[in-house]
Amino acid sequence: MKLDAATRAALRERYEACFGKNRARLRVALAPGRVNLLGEHTDYNGGFVLPMALDRHVAVIYRTRSDAQIRVHTADRNPKHCDADDSFAADARRLSPVRNARKKWSNYVRGVAAVLSERGARLCGVDLLIWADLPEGAGLSSSAALEVAVGHALLDAAGEKCDAQEMAFACQQAEHRFAGVKCGIMDQTVVARAQAGCALLLDCRSIETRHVPVKLGGWSFALFDTGVRHKLASSAYNIRRMECENAARKLRVAALRDVGLDELRTRGSKLNVTEQRRVRHVVTENLRTIQFAHALAHGDINEMGHLLNLSHESLRKDYEVSCRELDILSSVIRIADELDKDGAGLAGVGARMVGGGFGGCVLALVRPDRFEALVDLVRERYRRLSGLQLGLAMLLQPGDGARVATL
Numbered sequence: 001m002k003l004d005a006a007t008r009a010a011l012r013e014r015y016e017a018c019f020g021k022n023r024a025r026l027r028v029a030l031a032p033g034r035v036n037l038l039g040e041h042t043d044y045n046g047g048f049v050l051p052m053a054l055d056r057h058v059a060v061i062y063r064t065r066s067d068a069q070i071r072v073h074t075a076d077r078n079p080k081h082c083d084a085d086d087s088f089a090a091d092a093r094r095l096s097p098v099r100n101a102r103k104k105w106s107n108y109v110r111g112v113a114a115v116l117s118e119r120g121a122r123l124c125g126v127d128l129l130i131w132a133d134l135p136e137g138a139g140l141s142s143s144a145a146l147e148v149a150v151g152h153a154l155l156d157a158a159g160e161k162c163d164a165q166e167m168a169f170a171c172q173q174a175e176h177r178f179a180g181v182k183c184g185i186m187d188q189t190v191v192a193r194a195q196a197g198c199a200l201l202l203d204c205r206s207i208e209t210r211h212v213p214v215k216l217g218g219w220s221f222a223l224f225d226t227g228v229r230h231k232l233a234s235s236a237y238n239i240r241r242m243e244c245e246n247a248a249r250k251l252r253v254a255a256l257r258d259v260g261l262d263e264l265r266t267r268g269s270k271l272n273v274t275e276q277r278r279v280r281h282v283v284t285e286n287l288r289t290i291q292f293a294h295a296l297a298h299g300d301i302n303e304m305g306h307l308l309n310l311s312h313e314s315l316r317k318d319y320e321v322s323c324r325e326l327d328i329l330s331s332v333i334r335i336a337d338e339l340d341k342d343g344a345g346l347a348g349v350g351a352r353m354v355g356g357g358f359g360g361c362v363l364a365l366v367r368p369d370r371f372e373a374l375v376d377l378v379r380e381r382y383r384r385l386s387g388l389q390l391g392l393a394m395l396l397q398p399g400d401g402a403r404v405a406t407l
Contacts, residue, residue, distance in 0.1 A: 001030060001057040001133050008407050011131065015061045015407075018073045019127045022063075026407040027156060029060045031149035032399045033140035034190045035223065036354055037199055037296070038311055039289035040388055041319055043184030045244050045282045046205040046255035048289040050296075051186055052214065052221070053194030055399040058132040058145040060153040065125030070154075072109050072128040082345045084148065086110070090125050092117040097178045107141055111178030115170045116162075126157040140223075140361070143179065144187035147171035148402045156404050164192040164342055164401070167205060179352025182241055194401040201293045214398045216301040222366045223354075224333065224378060226325040227392030230358035236321060237356045244282065247275040256282040281318035285311060305350025305365050309334065312352035325386050333364045334382045337373055361392075368395055 001007060012026060034055040039049030039161075065071070068090040086106035090097055094219045098106055109128070117123055121218040128150065147377050162170070168188035171402050172394055175183050185207065190200045198211040233244050248256050251263070264283055268276050288307045295303040316322040333351040351364035366374055379390040 001055070001059060003028070003030070003405055005077050011059060011061050012407055014131055015063070015077050015129045018075060019054075019063065020127055021121075022211050023131055026063050027153070027335040027404060028061070028407050029149040029152035029402065029404050030057045030190050031060075031152070031402040032057050032194060033134040033142060033145050034187060034194070035140060035221065035361075035396060036186065036365070037221070038292040039186075039285060040315055040354065041240060041244075041321070041353075042257075042282055042285050042289065042312065043186035043202075043204045044182065044241055045079060045184075045248075046257035047282060048182075049186045049202050049204060049288040050192040050198040050199050050212070050293050051194075051202070052128060052396070053190055053196075053396060053399040054134075054140065055397045056132075056140070057136045057399075058130065058134055058142060058149045060146075060149040061129045061131070062126050062153045062157055064157050065127055067125045069125045069200065070109075070113060070123070070128065071126075072106060072130065074105060074130040075283060088113070090117075090123040092123065107178040108146050108174065109150050111174030112147050113134075113182050114170055115156060115174045116151060116154060119253045119255075121155060121160045121162075122158055123154050123160075124158045126154065128153060140355070142299060143175065143181075143186040143193065144171065144183075144191045145402075147174055148191045152402055152404050165189065167402075168192045181345050182238060190401075192402050194399060195396050196400040199293070199296060199398065201289075205255070210293075212297050214296060216365075217299050217301070218367060218369070219301050219349075219365050220368045220371075221396040222371065222394065223361045223373075223396060224329055224351075224363050224364065224393045226323075226329050226359055226386075227388050227391035228323070228325045228359040230323060233311065236358060240319065240321065241279065247271055250275070257281055257286065261287075261312075262339050270280075277318040277320070281314045284314055284318075284334070301349060301365060306353045308350030308363065308365065315353055319357075322353050323358050325359065325388060326353040326362060328385045329378070329382055330362045330364075331379050332385070333362060333366075336377055366395070371395060 034051045043049050071087045073085045075376045095114040171188040195211045201210040292307045330351040349365050354363045375393045382390050
């Protein structure tokens with residue numbers, strides 16, 4: 001989301017349709033979505049991840065109030081329509097999650113307010129409007145972007161400050177407690193700390209980071225949305241995490257990060273067959289992530305494509321978080337050159353599912369100059385094989401981390 005004159009005017013219009021006009025200044029907190037280039041389901045196992053922030057965002061537009069209430073609306077693209085609302089005291093130390101299914105989205109807001117209050121922030125009354133050009137449920141971490149954007153808005157309105165990584169930790173804690181998702185630290189960290197033009201290699205144990213330049217030459221990363229969101233995703237995430245924790249206990253390690261391939265071979269008999277597969281994915285995915293970061297920094301397209309393909313197969317067979325639609329879509333993208341009737345060559349050196357699984361998006365390496373033709377071919381082939389329409393397809397640009405600006 002670029003804050004050009006037209007965008008600023010549109011955000012002001014949306015805000016004033018909900019909260020009215022007055023002379024107080026409007027501010028906006030922008031937090032990017034992210035795509036994880038490699039390192040899927042390794043973060044909560046203390047491993048390595050390589051996410052990249054996007055140039056699509058969750059925006060939280062805000063203005064202070066004279067009382068001590070925090071009011072929040074989430075608006076769709078119709079600037080005169082607000083589809084849900086919530087309100088609670090600015091001193092949120094004793095705040096509880098909402099149970100109303102229609103308003104459960106506000107638990108991300110409530111959780112951040114509660115955790116920041118508990119950590120000593122003196123929040124003030126504020127009106128918040130949430131708007132995004134980031135699709136929900138596509139594996140782009142819209143929840144972490146919402147959390148970090150809300151955190152920046154609440155602190156900035158109150159004249160408080162917070163270190164970027166501390167903000168990430170606070171938002172992770174909010175998601176654990178209020179949304180009930182035991183997420184790792186990857187999403188919030190990259191949303192808070194990303195650097196434009198780079199991916200972020202993160203050691204999820206030490207929280208050490210390294211910005212890796214995105215060198216792709218004439219290639220680009222792209223996302224293709226399956227258009228499906230299976231209900232299994234959230235429950236399966238927590239089950240996989242529990243399976244990994246059980247395996248770590250049996251192997252007597254703090255986290256699966258501490259297990260190597262040799263150790264898996266020699267001590268794998270302590271695990272049941274399912275646990276062996278889960279551990280094998282985590283161990284090999286950690287290795288692939290380090291290899292991918294090296295290939296990215298050196299512009300080795302073929303190696304990156306190969307690693308993307310290996311990652312998808314591991315997620316499909318060992319971690320079992322793929323689904324029919326993800327498998328079809330990733331396969332069609334990989335063989336696009338073979339399907340190309342005009343022989344000009346499209347793309348397809350590598351593709352894999354991203355995010356928690358059971359729907360969402362496929363990440364691929366593509367040639368931007370042939371992207372439209374590739375999308376046409378993939379859309380037709382995906383519809384024929386899956387019976388579904390392809391969702392969003394877009395080229396990705398590495399974006400910057402969360403920031404605050406004046407509207």
